[in-house]
Amino acid sequence: MPDGTRKFSTETVTRLVMWSQALFTAGNSLTTGGFLNYFIYEFEQSALYLAAIQVAPECAESLGVFTRRILNWFRGRKRLWICGLVVARLTALVIPAVFLFLPDRFNTLSLPITLCAxxxxxxxxxxxxxxxxxxxxDLVPEQNWGTFFSRRRIAGLIVSMIVPISFGLLRSRLISKWSGDWELWSYLIIFGMGxxxxxxxxxxxxxxxxxHTKLEPKVTPRNSRTRWKDLSLSFRWLLCSRWWLAFFQGLTQVALFKFSVGVLHVSLETYYVLTAVTLLLQIISARWAGTMxxxxxxxxVTIFGLLIVSCAMPFWIAxxxxxxWLIVGSNLAWGAFGMVNVGLQNLTLKLAPVSDNTLHISLSRQWSGLIAGLAGLLGGYYLDxxxxxxxxxxxxxYLTIFGVSWLGRVSAPLLMLPVVQPRTRVSVNDDSLGVDDGDRISEPDRTPV
Known part of the structure; x- marks a missing residue:
């Protein structure tokens, strides 16, 4: 271990990551999701534009597939994470600023600038x-990934239950008493705090x-390309399941929101309460999934979770x-996303090369977002x-789009059946990372089970 490098236990790393995730989630929840959607909805109610606003994040995040090449310039994943996060959060401040300083030009200039931001x-x-x-x-041994990533997710879920609801209710109470520009100023203040x-x-x-990323010698960041045949068969089936599910979930992004607000007349406060119920169940299911x-x-775990979450759509149909209040049933079913998220992330990492896994992470999570985004545009166009x-x-x-989405969601677990469960890899302790991984054996074991 290099001189001056402190040695961290897995528990210490977990604790620091949980604090970090809690802070990030607190800030992110004040600038995204229902808060941002209700904000935009006040000024523009076109289904197609709402779809564009909702799918833009997924489409932009899909370019994370180039992270592997960018690492060649930064030479450090920690450094790249910090720089990317700083740029992202400063750019987010453009959105409330535009609506504050261009109040008379909502539909001509403010909305396009918001989309670009x-x-x-x-x-x-x-x-x-x-x-x-x-x-x-790399900071945590693979045999602890389940517990580690589930605790990270739980830290975020706990904050997601408390912060958005508290700020949403507080803001609603304040703007009901104060008039004028306070409504816009409240968004600027909350975005700044976020x-x-x-x-x-x-x-x-x-x-x-x-x-330091241990890049495969046969593929360097400068000329790396995404080739379907280079991916393992199990990982390809994993992608098929994720992408299939993403399409049919994305198809109803705008439909669920417009149906909830425009037809069922669900208030922002009720939205946050229902979301809190879902998050509470996700905490429970994520903790169990991490252990498993x-x-x-x-x-x-992933297949079981997918089967449960697919039961959500019938409640929206009815x-x-x-x-x-029947949609409460869908929120209960969505609680199983805690299992799905933990299971899919663990499978992605276990089916990817050690350390050199940014491409697999992007293909699995962020390209799923891209597909969901494109499906969201299609769904928004259909609604209009x-x-x-x-x-x-x-x-x-609404019945048609909900029904089609239900059929797609319920069939997603079938595409997971050909995936071969990888056995956890364990390797010798790597002192160069300054992390105490505990007991490991020397040879990685990739025998399918």
């Missing part, structure tokens, strides 16, 4: 995310050591303004067209 924001954040997860996979919290997530991680993944049950037809009932328009 979102693209730059998530492009930088997508690259930062790939570097971050790849870096973390950016500060997200940037502060860097602080707990500064003490952790950098790790450490026992090499990643594949079983919901009406009088029986809007269907709702404009006088001879078609709006109910049938």
């Amino acid at each position: 979102i693209i730059v924001w998530y492009l930088a954040q997508g690259i930062a995310y790939c570097s971050y997860i790849s870096w973390l996979s 950016a500060a919290l997200a940037l502060s997530s860097i602080l707990p991680m500064l003490s952790l050591p950098e790790s 993944c450490d026992r090499d049950h990643d594949r079983k 919901a009406t303004p009088e029986f809007w 067209w269907g709702l404009s037809q006088s001879d078609i009932s709006p109910g049938w328009v």
